[in-house]
Amino acid sequence: MNERILQELRRLVAQNQPIQVLSFYQEFPITSPLILNRFAQGVLQANVQGPGAVCLCWQSQVWLLAAPPLEAVKARVLSFHLPSGRVELDAFSQASSAISRRMVVRVAPPEPLAVDLLDVQKSSPALLTDISMDGAGLMVPVQPPVKIGQNLHLRIHFPQGEVEARAQVNTLTQKGGHLRLSTVFTGPVTPKTALLQYIAERRRQLTAELEQLYQERLKQCADEEAGSL
Structure with missing residues (x-):
């Protein structure tokens, strides 16, 4: 130590x-x-x-x-x-x-969101697992292959609307028949307001979820301690 x-x-x-x-x-x-x-x-x-x-x-x-x-x-x-x-x-x-x-504010959707890889063969489907103003986490099929350093053109389907961004693959790990990608945006996200709105809304939702979990766990602990008396 x-x-x-x-x-x-x-x-x-x-x-x-x-x-x-x-x-x-x-x-x-x-x-x-x-x-x-x-x-x-x-x-x-x-x-x-x-x-x-x-x-x-x-x-x-x-x-x-x-x-x-x-x-x-x-x-x-x-x-x-x-x-x-x-x-x-x-x-x-x-x-x-x-x-x-x-520590960069990054949020995960309640369920993975659809992402189109526009410059990969057959416009491969992908899923958004988390996102920040700096980049996105994606889950993509193993085929066609994606490599570290590869540039991607993303179209992300938010509830607030579609956004597009250029990104570069920073890291990747294989999970079964999929690759988990960490990407960094290399150009502006358009429209930027849709991404800002999505992150702000998810922050609000996650903060509310955390407060609810906190109260539920407190009650659970109180019930358990009362039952042990």
């Missing part, structure tokens, strides 16, 4: 400095205030606040966000008690540069 990270965590606890904990809900980045209580034997005890805390019920790892020199640190969730917000974290390591890309 990185000794520098441990020293910084001890300093933050001693100085009673609140930081942020980062988690994700359907690709949407969620930050919540984290109050540091105690650090001993490599375990950080803290309290996480707000509806975003519910993400820790099912996520085994989170990221701590603080001012330099600590910045972004990955941590494992050892235990979490939602009603009190108490959390124990360990296994700290420096976050990779990929976390900064994941």
Whole structure:
């Protein structure tokens, strides 16, 4: 374990400095205030606040966000008690540069949306799995093949209307008979307003879903604790 990270965590606890904990809900980045209580034997005890805390019920790892020199640190969730917000974290390591890309506001549709690959043979069908102002995640058939670095012309079918964009394949992984692509937009999205409206609406929906999940989990925890008395 990185000794520098441990020293910084001890300093933050001693100085009673609140930081942020980062988690994700359907690709949407969620930050919540984290109050540091105690650090001993490599375990950080803290309290996480707000509806975003519910993400820790099912996520085994989170990221701590603080001012330099600590910045972004990955941590494992050892235990979490939602009603009190108490959390124990360990296994700290420096976050990779990929976390900064994941922190860009990215939303996933409730169900994958249809995307046309206009410059691929036979106008291959694809599905949109997530999107931001910078790029899109796609699921496409293995055939015809798509390669890293390949330029694509996308037509995305949003409920608000169709948009078109030029994008380049950044990464790809195979899942069964499909490829999961991460793309970066290389030109303007037109019309841009449709994309802005879609992201804004999905953010509103996801925030409402998270609040509902938080309240449901709180009630579930209260019922379980009452039943154990």
